[in-house]
Amino acid sequence: MAPQRIDLTEAASQYQVSTHTLRNYIRSKRLTQYGQGKAIQLDRDELTALFAAKNPDTRRRVFAICNHKGGVAKTTTAGALGWFLSRRAPTLMIDADPQGHLTQVCGLDSDGLERTLYEVMVKGLPIQEAISPIILQEPPLEFEPSSLSIVGSNLELAETTMQVTGRPWWAKILRNALKAVQEDYPYVVIDCPPNLDALTVNAIAAATDVIVPVDMGAFSLRGTVKLLEIMRHVSEELADAPNVWFLATRVEPNQFTEDVLDQLWQAYDNRVLNTVIRKAVDVGRSQMYRCPLPVMFPNNMTTHDYAALTRELLNE
Numbered sequence: 539m540a541p542q543r544i545d546l547t548e549a550a551s552q553y554q555v556s557t558h559t560l561r562n563y564i565r566s567k568r569l570t571q572y573g574q575g576k577a578i579q580l581d582r583d584e585l586t587a588l589f590a591a592k593n594p595d596t597r598r599r600v601f602a603i604c605n606h607k608g609g610v611a612k613t614t615t616a617g618a619l620g621w622f623l624s625r626r627a628p629t630l631m632i633d634a635d636p637q638g639h640l641t642q643v644c645g646l647d648s649d650g651l652e653r654t655l656y657e658v659m660v661k662g663l664p665i666q667e668a669i670s671p672i673i674l675q676e677p678p679l680e681f682e683p684s685s686l687s688i689v690g691s692n693l694e695l696a697e698t699t700m701q702v703t704g705r706p707w708w709a710k711i712l713r714n715a716l717k718a719v720q721e722d723y724p725y726v727v728i729d730c731p732p733n734l735d736a737l738t739v740n741a742i743a744a745a746t747d748v749i750v751p752v753d754m755g756a757f758s759l760r761g762t763v764k765l766l767e768i769m770r771h772v773s774e775e776l777a778d779a780p781n782v783w784f785l786a787t788r789v790e791p792n793q794f795t796e797d798v799l800d801q802l803w804q805a806y807d808n809r810v811l812n813t814v815i816r817k818a819v820d821v822g823r824s825q826m827y828r829c830p831l832p833v834m835f836p837n838n839m840t841t842h843d844y845a846a847l848t849r850e851l852l853n854e
């Protein structure tokens with residue numbers, strides 16, 4: 539029987555991913571391309587094998603979302619990934635950024651929080667005692683509050699580097715603290731600040747996977763070499779170095795995006811995630827209303843991209 543083929547754009551709409559995501563799967567040889575240019579077709583069986591629901595992989599995973607470049611979608615990614623992971627197994631989000639953006643997106647008053655990551659990092663508070671439930675104004679019907687929690691932060695956290703870097707084993711404070719909750723939370727997502735200080739180093743040392751969001755801008759790849767160097771230093775101290783993944787964010791249908799994506803694949807090849815995250819104005823809106831994107835806009839294309847990203851990361 540002849541294989542069933544489907545146009546690339548139709549496949550993107552059917553499987554709720556960007557055409558860039560499908561092109562990346564072609565690039566990484568997970569999908570076969572039939573035809574050229576505007577007439578590219580894909581095999582339905584291959585698409586189904588890639589995107590159909592499978593048994594969730596519930597190995598313990600700790601995702602650190604790192605990039606010292608500011609505004610590349612670290613917090614947006616942490617919030618959306620945290621949400622989709624929590625649909626599968628209890629998930630703990632950690633706001634390792636003194637700006638407290640993730641804390642605020644989770645509906646909490648960061649300035650009013652009494653127990654934050656600062657107490658855990660600097661004063662040795664057991665991490666269980668710093669966990670808060672997230673607050674949703676209009677939670678979806680199926681939402682189970684115990685499935686998603688957060689260790690929040692506020693500006694006080696900015697003192698962490700100064701307070702801890704003289705101590706022995708300072709890079710492993712968070713990694714050690716997390717051991718106390720590893721049975722309770724199979725998934726952890728850490729939102730890092732836009733710098734390479736002790737908080738980012740602790741997040742990398744605690745992670746099984748480091749995700750580096752890269753926005754589609756002119757200088758987006760410039761700092762990644764430094765970040766990888768730091769990761770190498772941290773990894774040398776660890777028996778189990780984290781996997782590193784690059785994630786293209788704020789993707790738009792234009793040539794500039796194509797060029798940056800090509801550069802990203804040339805530089806990092808099989809470390810680039812196939813799933814890309816498209817740009818949408820609702821992302822800013824959800825932050826303004828202090829609500830995770832998938833909760834406020836469940837049908838937005840960017841939400842669908844984060845659902846696809848979660849599936850790819852869990853290798854479902």
Ligand SMILES: Nc1ncnc2c1ncn2[C@@H]1O[C@H](COP(=O)(O)OP(=O)(O)OP(=O)(O)O)[C@@H](O)[C@H]1O
Pocket residue numbers: 607608609610611612613614615635637639730731732787788789815816817818819821822823825840
């Ligand atoms: N997919 C997207 N589409 C449109 N806007 C986006 C998207 N992702 C992020 N943004 C916007 O980009 C800005 C930065 O996003 P975000 O706060 O997630 O980045 P960040 O890397 O955490 O920033 P910082 O380095 O300050 O912590 C925000 O205004 C956000 O709304």
Ligand SMILES: [Mg+2]
Pocket residue numbers: 612613614635639729730
């Ligand atoms: Mg942020």
